[in-house]
Amino acid sequence: MSERSARSRATILKAARELVQERGYGAVSMDGIAARARVGKPTLYRWWPSKAALILAAALEEAGEVFVVPDTGDIRADLSTLVVRACEVLGDDDLRPLFAGVVGAAQSDPPTNAAVKEIHHALRGPNQERIIAAQLAGELPQGDPELLEDMLVGAMWYRTLITGGPIDRAFADTVVAKVLGEPTT
């Protein structure tokens, strides 16, 4: 990507983020993003096939790294970091609408659904390998490793998408303590 393209892309993603934060996901259009970014709509569609795809890119650029489990060698600490960081993002009034809007759009738009699932599966692969290895080493509770991961983040997404309940540090710590329990050895 040329430097000019990169600048243009960054301007568009910033415009998309600002508009979602100001107006809510449902009230943002490709027209509105183009106007805010001072580019033509064809420029938007050159890079992203839909509003959902553009806002997904904006969300990931802003905070996508928090959904990657760090690797310090201590799986329990790393999973705790994952949940705490993800709760910081989904508990943030500016960032939550980006992710919630895209996940919402995924329920009625098949390409967005496929994009969300693709990201999910790319992130999950390495996590699952590490969780399984840690279970074998007795560092994590036994049982379905996929369920362990889903229980770490499920309540957080449930609050994000349905209940509106608090997503703060106390919540993150309690979920982690409940799901990880004590090591088995």
Added chain:
Amino acid sequence: MSERSARSRATILKAARELVQERGYGAVSMDGIAARARVGKPTLYRWWPSKAALILAAALEEAGEVFVVPDTGDIRADLSTLVVRACEVLGDDDLRPLFAGVVGAAQSDPPTNAAVKEIHHALRGPNQERIIAAQLAGELPQGDPELLEDMLVGAMWYRTLITGGPIDRAFADTVVAKVLGEPTT
């Protein structure tokens, strides 16, 4: 409601359910529902302000009762029943799209969001009273009662809305066992 109105309402809700099941939530419109039900669009808008509100009513009429915790006097059995029944609904290829579609729409449409939260809070009140009483009686693990409820159903909604992972009886039973653990007395 007159008998004729009740019949008309039932026909419309059935048409909405069928269309979501056949085409997916995103491809269904108020026009399409009116045509399938052989009524005018004004009839739809007389009862429901939006497509999301209509499909929410259709979803609740079909399977809304599963989200109410039964009361047999045994809170552990009742919470298990809740999760098993909800997993039957969200694991069903015909029913899941109704609920997922409405929760998805709630992320970009404020009135739908308010309707989903209102239903959630109406269901949650009695559940929380029973959970708190059971915790005091030592029949459930101690700790934040709201978190206990959210962990029972959070992973199920996470799989419904994001991962597409299996939502079956084994999943329901494992979640319940993990969250409820052993009684504390």
